[in-house]
Amino acid sequence: MTAPGPALSVTGLVKRYGGRPVVDGLSFELRRGTVLALLGPNGAGKSTTVEVCEGFRTPDAGEVRVLGLPPTDPSLRPRVGVMPQAGGAYPGLRCGEMLRLVASYAAHPLDPAQLLERLGLVEVARTPYRRLSGGQQQRLSLALAVVGRPELVFLDEPTAGLDPQARHATWELVEALRADGVSVLLTTHLLDEAERLADDVVIVDHGRVVAAGSVEALTSDQATGQLRFRATPGLDLDQLLLALPVGCAAKESPAGSYVVEGPHGAPIDPQVLATVTAWCAGSGAMARDLRIDRRSLEDVFLDLTGRQLRP
Template identity: 65%
Template sequence: MEVVSPDADDSPALDVRGLNKRFGDTVAVANLDLRMERGHVLALLGPNGAGKTTTVETCEGFLRPDSGEVRVLGVDPVTHGERLRPRIGVMPQGGGAYPGARAAEMLELIASCSAHPLDPAWLLDTLGLTAAGRTPYKRLSGGQQQRLSLACALVGRPELVFLDEPTAGMDPQARRLVWELIAALRADGVSVLLTTHLMDEAETLADRVVIVDHGRAVAEGTAAELTAPHDGRQELRFRSQPALDLDLLLTALPEDCTASEIRAGEYVIHGEIDPQTVSTVTAWCARQDVLAHELRVDRRSLEDVFLDLTGRELRS
């Protein structure tokens, strides 16, 4: 996908320093720092209400920060919004299209406002929307609405794209297509900031991941850095019947090992994992007349890191 050449400067695609934003007594973003180099993909992760959408909307220029500094492609998105808007693409949470507009009409309207747009017909075809071109937005399926919103964000050949939960409501085929498009954007030098609740999406697509909670960054780095063992300890994971008695296993394992059932029927052993440890686990399963499925030595998943940092309780 060919894009407009970025300005010849060395400023990052996104540079946020000390961002603060409140809504009444609610602190949405608290002293947040973000930086994304050009041509990179940054995934912003966090529970509901963590401040992700507020951060994105501030970077897009729709919200004015209470304090802090925000620079997008080297400019202030509030004071220089007219200069910035032609250079960015926005896929908001919830679509953002006119309910009565037909899919093709909506995309053609946005293309007409761009200096060097992509061919709307080609983009509709690429995203599997050609047959729905004459369908009003409000009658599209949730996945089709998401794909149309993505098309609207891309049609102007942006240098930077903001994608707020881009694959929400999509089936696996459409989700895979969007992943391929994001990878193609990155390959063409387009910068992408995406929010997502899908950990595998962040691991697959992002150069860097930032996890936010209560408006603050609680961890950042590559997916590999975030999931690497902090103390050299490994993990042994396996699946079996739920609610097995772990006390017997713990008495047989070395003292520095821990064992827990992190989800129903999913067990993890932390410690120095050697052949004897694996043998101990399988012997314990045999004594309980159960099998250990998918037994593997592994590192923590990004989901494990996310839950450890933000908690496992359900949030509204």
Template identity: 55%
Template sequence: MTCNNTIVTGAHDCNQRLRSDILHTLVTTGEQRSGYTSQVPLDSCDATAPALVVDDLVKAYHGRRVVDGLSFTAPRGAITAVLGPNGAGKTTTIECCESLRTADSGQIAVLGLAPQDRTLRHRVGVMLQDGGLPTGVRAVEMLRHVAAMYPEPVPVDDLVEQLGLESFARTTVRRLSGGQRQRLALATALIGRPELVFLDEPSAGMDPQSRHAVWELISDLRDNGVSFVLTTHLMDEAETLADHVVIVDHGRVIAQGTVPELTHSSGSTDGSAATSTLHWNGPADLPLAELLDQWEKMSMSAVAATGSLSTWSAEELEPGQYRATGPTTPDHLKVLTSWAAARGALLSSIAVNQRSLEDVFLELTGRQLR
């Protein structure tokens, strides 16, 4: 498989040579870059096969495993977001799926086929963060060259309108802003009507209007059956777009699920609730140690079921204003109100903060810079 943007990297002249170089690279690049063969049972006629299957993937550099037995599945007709801090292994994983790198071991199936299968070239689109675009070519002229490589491309004018390329249609790529390059790179990934699209930071560098236009287009294509695998550092982008989220760290999947599943629980395999913050008002100087003791007893009873011990912290921020942090469940709220009632304390303004995908991500991967 060869990505739509990578195939044009070596072209610099907006003429017949550009198209010849593109076509030559289309034929050769995937074979030169990947000797990896998937062992997953493959069936090119199976339209029900997942868009992407990654099973026990391993990739090491200089003896260090950057991908260490990583596994996940991206469903058809859905947007799957693969998230992780810098160095987590997500980019290497996706590059193996795109046949840009060779995995050491493991199994990959792209639309039911090995990643380097030549029949995937017109079925898969790839958008790289740096665009992979020839810098000396005018934007829309290059898009027309790429469109000519496909039997039934999306009309160029349609993509120009949907992605707002008109204002820089005759501008060379080297003069485009980062956001403009991203929109052009997305157009080249979509021009061939792919069944599966890999997106790397699709809205990086875009203004809010452009971001929402891109999100709307991606969502519309998903609703029409196109599958997407998305990598991004923008948690709001993943939260807005993704049907399924995979969080990767240290070369492994550490959590996965839908956004509601992850934000209402930790998403981890032990079934434990994720951290939330409770705020309430009440009489000053309430004995918080007693409340924490009751919550700890609840946690101890859950250890047998989850294998993990939940911890809580609580403090009085100002006289009568309280905050507690821990894995909130309805039972914790019940204990809070019962504890207050037993002391004749009337609580008010009880609030549980709404967890975001970014909250979950930071809890699972930590806040330390990498």
């Protein structure tokens, strides 16, 4: 599978529902053999984007190429695995029957029994789909997406509603897919999931890309110069600023949580760190949870998409 070009490329994608753009000029690229997370709040246009890539919806503008082909090309079907956000199985078929049925469509499927075991579905293999719990239905849906040994997998909210064990089983499967050279596009609004699984993250809001890049690049881009700690509230920061190099900033927000920034936004250096701890000692304050920050993906995400609740 050394064919050239990206596994997926989306250029200027626009999709409107009733005149209202849900996806509004989205562009990104999934490199072969990597994991890309589309990250965004509910209603950001993630699922619509994935459904266009899966060939279920036709775009109003823009171009999508899946393994170099138009998304509806029939030759893509064996090469692409799809996990929709919900449903997609016969309610009257048993869990194991459904997996074996979809396996029978493939020339060289994975062993259904092994998949059931790895995803913790052995006990419910003989349970009809409609009686599976939401989490079990999700895991079966994931198994259905990968059983045909595709080159590219679309996972729409693969861990929504999963308990921690099931989430880890899903993560392990995605990591193993990546290690074996499968390209994965997943949507999530879980930051830890994107941080753990994705090589690249595309943060989407209101149908547009608001940030894109590797997790590393997104989180180290700005604000590397912060030192955070917690201590008794109300310490006299003016005293601290006098002791620190010129150009440093310090604030307390909320009470008891302190942030010190390096001189003129420069990284925190050992001198600044030593000064802060010495000043704490001098003030009789015990600095707890002291850390020199990278911004978390969560900070980046909330800064970019706003902090107000979405409907």
